[in-house]
Amino acid sequence: MAEQFSMLRSELTELLLVAVGAVPGALLRWQLAHHLGDQNLLVNVLGAALLGLLAGRPVAPRRQLLVGIGFCGSLTTFSSWMLAAMKHVSAGDWPAALGLIGLTLGLGLGAAALGFSLGRRLRPPEQPRSEP
Incomplete structure (x- = not known):
């Protein structure tokens, strides 16, 4: 019973x-x-930039839940992005749809890479391990 309560609390x-x-x-x-x-x-x-930053640093699991899944998950929007592209397709404007998809993917990947690189630079230096 105590184990179930502990799991539920977690x-x-x-x-x-x-x-x-x-x-x-x-x-x-x-x-x-x-x-x-x-x-x-x-x-x-x-x-994408913020998630890249988090990925480039050692982040505690709770911070990942709070910032990565919670904040970034509610800030970003895959479904609205696809709906915007679909509206272009429905209007017969394939170049605009493909441009939106390509631009978002390109800038998103670039932002994630930039955030990751910045996160790696901001990473605290590793402590030397002592030999036993």
């Missing part, structure tokens, strides 16, 4: 971390859309 803690991270990510996305219009490209590239 899962609820993880759920709470994701939820707490998701709220500011969703609010930032909403504010960007409110002030700048539909900015799928901006939020996806920004989220």
